[in-house]
Amino acid sequence: MNTAVEAEFARTLAANDKKVRDQAVEKLREWLSARSSAAKTDFSEEDMLKLWKGLFYCMWMCDKPLIQEELADEISKLMHCFATTQTALLFIDTFFQTMNREWFGLDQWRVDKFMIFVRKFLNQCFCLVKKLNWEDDAISALMKVLKKTAICLREIGRAHV
Numbered sequence: 001m002n003t004a005v006e007a008e009f010a011r012t013l014a015a016n017d018k019k020v021r022d023q024a025v026e027k028l029r030e031w032l033s034a035r036s037s038a039a040k041t042d043f044s045e046e047d048m049l050k051l052w053k054g055l056f057y058c059m060w061m062c063d064k065p066l067i068q069e070e071l072a073d074e075i076s077k078l079m080h081c082f083a084t085t086q087t088a089l090l091f092i093d094t095f096f097q098t099m100n101r102e103w104f105g106l107d108q109w110r111v112d113k114f115m116i117f118v119r120k121f122l123n124q125c126f127c128l129v130k131k132l133n134w135e136d137d138a139i140s141a142l143m144k145v146l147k148k149t150a151i152c153l154r155e156i157g158r159a160h161v
Contacts, residue, residue: 009027009031009054010050010053010054012027012054013025013055013058014054014057014058016061018062021058021062021071024054024058025058025074025075028051028055028078029074029078029081032078032082033081036081036082036083036084037083043091045090045093045094048090048091048093048094052098055078055098056099056102058075059071059075059113059114060110068116068117072113072116072117072120075117075121076117076121076123077124079091079125079128080124080128080131085128085132085138085141089145092121092128092145093145093149095121096145096146096149099118099150100149122150
């Protein structure tokens with residue numbers, strides 16, 4: 001990923017102004033679709049983790065419950081922008097890695113909005129598998145990601161789904 005593009009997305013996704021954040025999410029959707037369709041380069045895990053850092057703080061900065069739910073929906077639906085299931089699964093994997101890394105830094109006022117975010121994201125995971133006609137390979141791949149990240153009970157905090 002181009003460092004300048006990455007830095008710009010991170011900056012605008014975490015902006016104080018809601019309009020700037022909303023525009024950044026829309027531009028990110030367009031950019032993810034275009035880059036994924038071009039198939040010149042795949043996304044790396046590092047690329048996705050950097051994007052999720054910005055998206056996490058975009059959600060962090062969001063106020064008012066209805067707006068939070070709307071943003072959680074918009075961000076969750078980004079997984080459908082990718083041309084391949086493998087890239088969408090990487091997006092899912094890095095979402096849960098980000099939630100695991102950042103979860104204990106949430107204060108009491110933000111826990112509810114991130115719980116809603118996780119629920120909406122998980123819902124879109126199932127929508128993705130449904131879109132793939134519940135293929136065994138897609139279900140197995142999603143379960144592998146979820147077992148590794150979201151429902152791993154070996155560490156406290158990983159069972160927040």
